[in-house]
Amino acid sequence: MLINAHGLSKKYPMGESEFYALKGVDFAVEQGEIVTILGPSGSGKSTLLNVIGGIERPDGGQLFVDGPEISAYTDAQLTIYRRDKIGFVFQFYNLIQSLTVQENIEAATNIAKSPLPIDEVMRAVGMYDKRDKFPSELSGGEQQRVSIARAVAKNPDLLLCDEPTGALDFETSKEILKLLESINKTYNTTILIITHNPALQAMSDRIIRVRSGEIVEDVPNPNKLPAE
Numbered sequence: 001m002l003i004n005a006h007g008l009s010k011k012y013p014m015g016e017s018e019f020y021a022l023k024g025v026d027f028a029v030e031q032g033e034i035v036t037i038l039g040p041s042g043s044g045k046s047t048l049l050n051v052i053g054g055i056e057r058p059d060g061g062q063l064f065v066d067g068p069e070i071s072a073y074t075d076a077q078l079t080i081y082r083r084d085k086i087g088f089v090f091q092f093y094n095l096i097q098s099l100t101v102q103e104n105i106e107a108a109t110n111i112a113k114s115p116l117p118i119d120e121v122m123r124a125v126g127m128y129d130k131r132d133k134f135p136s137e138l139s140g141g142e143q144q145r146v147s148i149a150r151a152v153a154k155n156p157d158l159l160l161c162d163e164p165t166g167a168l169d170f171e172t173s174k175e176i177l178k179l180l181e182s183i184n185k186t187y188n189t190t191i192l193i194i195t196h197n198p199a200l201q202a203m204s205d206r207i208i209r210v211r212s213g214e215i216v217e218d219v220p221n222p223n224k225l226p227a228e
């Protein structure tokens with residue numbers, strides 16, 4: 001197993017008391033899986049992804065990724081874990097506006113432990129011909145391709161995508177998801193994708209449904225489409 005989570009919880013202060021955004025979740029993910037995390041807004045999806053990615057610390061439970069117990073890491077260990085093992089893709093691309101496509105990707109690979117060749121990754125996401133463009137010269141879908149390239153070029157074990165198509169139209173969203181599927185096939189990267197659009201789950205192997213900080217369903221994707 002790549003990820004093993006036991007009783008993971010996360011609380012936030014709420015006025016005088018506290019509020020549990022994750023209430024003891026258990027799950028496991030195998031290397032190479034694509035898992036879609038569905039659930040209404042505020043159900044704890046981002047919190048779950050951020051805990052797995054070492055952006056947030058759990059308040060209870062244990063998280064193992066590729067062997068070690070991440071939930072026992074020091075801050076310094078977590079920083080290295082995020083840098084070497086995790087690629088993040090967010091809804092709003094987060095590209096550096098003053099850098100070109102290629103420079104944005106290099107900014108990530110320069111600090112990575114075992115990066116992939118940049119040219120290869122730019123080709124894989126279909127942005128090689130636009131490598132000298134700046135983010136402001138690109139469409140939303142193209143910017144998301146670059147942000148995926150930036151995450152993938154680090155050669156992470158885990159690609160964590162938080163509403164990667166949330167700002168894109170439906171057709172562009174489908175292209176982005178096809179791209180994620182091809183990344184999964186090419187590099188055997190394990191991918192977790194948050195979406196609240198159930199129409200965008202066709203390519204995932206598994207669906208985890210979250211509600212009020214709990215996993216209420218964890219099933220193989222009944223609508224999995226064969227890769228084209």
Ligand code: ADP
Pocket residue numbers: 041042045046162163
């Ligand atoms: P999503 O778009 O995934 O539903 P949100 O818009 O709820 O995410 O939250 C975006 C970010 O803001 C999250 O990463 C979360 O850590 C932070 N956040 C959400 N709710 C609060 C809050 N009540 N107080 C402080 N930070 C919050």
Ligand code: ADP
Pocket residue numbers: 012013021039040041042043044045046047048
């Ligand atoms: P989702 O991604 O499913 O929309 P989140 O994980 O962003 O949900 O948030 C789950 C709950 O935790 C929400 O009620 C949100 O407001 C709250 N929350 C998230 N981050 C914070 C934070 N940093 N501080 C306080 N509350 C937060």
